[in-house]
Amino acid sequence: MAMSKKKVAVTVALTVGLTYTATAPSVTYATSLQSLQNQTASQQSLSGQVSAQKKALQAQLDQMIQQQLKLTGQISDAQAQINTTNDQISTLKNDIQVLQKRIDARKKLLDTRLVSIYKNGGSVDVIDFLLGSKSFGDFIDRATTLNMITTQDQKIINDQKNDQNAVAVKKQSVEKKQAANVAKLADLQKNLGKVNALQAQKKIAVSALNDKQANISQTLTELAGAASNLKNAKPVAAAASSSPAATPVSHQSSTSNANSGNSGSSSSFTLSSSVSSGGIAGILNYGNQFIGRSSYAWGVESPSTGRFDCSGFVQAAFAANGISLGRTTGAQVNEGTRVSYSSARPGDLVFFDTDGVNGHVGIYLGGGRFIGSQSSTGVAVVSMSNPYWSAHFSGVVVRILN
Numbered sequence: 001m002a003m004s005k006k007k008v009a010v011t012v013a014l015t016v017g018l019t020y021t022a023t024a025p026s027v028t029y030a031t032s033l034q035s036l037q038n039q040t041a042s043q044q045s046l047s048g049q050v051s052a053q054k055k056a057l058q059a060q061l062d063q064m065i066q067q068q069l070k071l072t073g074q075i076s077d078a079q080a081q082i083n084t085t086n087d088q089i090s091t092l093k094n095d096i097q098v099l100q101k102r103i104d105a106r107k108k109l110l111d112t113r114l115v116s117i118y119k120n121g122g123s124v125d126v127i128d129f130l131l132g133s134k135s136f137g138d139f140i141d142r143a144t145t146l147n148m149i150t151t152q153d154q155k156i157i158n159d160q161k162n163d164q165n166a167v168a169v170k171k172q173s174v175e176k177k178q179a180a181n182v183a184k185l186a187d188l189q190k191n192l193g194k195v196n197a198l199q200a201q202k203k204i205a206v207s208a209l210n211d212k213q214a215n216i217s218q219t220l221t222e223l224a225g226a227a228s229n230l231k232n233a234k235p236v237a238a239a240a241s242s243s244p245a246a247t248p249v250s251h252q253s254s255t256s257n258a259n260s261g262n263s264g265s266s267s268s269f270t271l272s273s274s275v276s277s278g279g280i281a282g283i284l285n286y287g288n289q290f291i292g293r294s295s296y297a298w299g300v301e302s303p304s305t306g307r308f309d310c311s312g313f314v315q316a317a318f319a320a321n322g323i324s325l326g327r328t329t330g331a332q333v334n335e336g337t338r339v340s341y342s343s344a345r346p347g348d349l350v351f352f353d354t355d356g357v358n359g360h361v362g363i364y365l366g367g368g369r370f371i372g373s374q375s376s377t378g379v380a381v382v383s384m385s386n387p388y389w390s391a392h393f394s395g396v397v398v399r400i401l402n
Helices: 025-119 124-131 137-145 152-241 255-260 273-275 279-288 310-319 387-394
Strands: 338-339 349-352 359-368 368-376 378-381 392-401
Touching: 025 152, 279 310, 279 359, 310 359, 310 368, 349 368
Parallel strands: none
Antiparallel strands: 338 392, 349 359, 349 392, 359 368, 368 378
């Protein structure tokens, strides 16, 4: 199922707004604040790396633009050369037509010469020999062999050969040049296609980095809010530590805070002594050990490897604190007692319509957050006000802890 990209390990989300006896809240405060600071430093470092990657990609894109401009100019020049050569070929065709007319005229003169030889008493054998030539060149060779070529004939033959050679050389030169021009144009267009394709890939990479940068910025904002909440909650915990009471002080849930989804809100509630010894506090501690060190695996519940699906994590977290739940979201949605979201308190199960109705489940932490195993992050704390989760929240809240 699709999950949020956030990965904020807010390790104190369940303790904010709770009032405990002197069971070392200051240790939880210091440890949790240090964890938030470490995560903030890590995200800031990651943000710097992403910025550097974006800068490098932008430099590459700038170079590609210059390559595109250069290749486009070269393609234009190559096309112009092809057009020029086409004009030369057209002129050559006209020249060839002129030469061909001269060749035909000379051949006619030589034919007349052949007739003259015959009329002047040339033998039948000689005539047959000449007429048996397979080509004009062969005819010339046979006539030469018979010593029947006059000076005038020789001039005609030489002019004929010169024109034929000129046509052949000219044609070969132009055709070779045109072939080179066409091949050059094809190479330039191929290179431009490669640059365009690479540019498209770089743009996709830049877009992905922009999304990553936005997620990091949102994560840093949430970490700052969590740290602020924790600092504000410290005096309450400290005051409670001086209380001689042996059990937690009871408070009523704040409806407005539970509904707000604001990262700065808190939720107070009544905990029985049995629950405070394990229950929500135990579930919090159990979940914290997997934040940043787990992965999502559908149909899996494996604490030893840190691999869970959503309902597997919920079952494992409650089982670690002596509370038995069904294995699937379909079973867990029918556990306990349903309450409204406005009455939700830490330890309640919240359900989302991601992979079917009530297909995803998490453990509500108060302050508009829940912890669960998400496909993109593994075990992580997520804001209920996140656009994705807000849009998919089914409204179903199930209370397990009394």
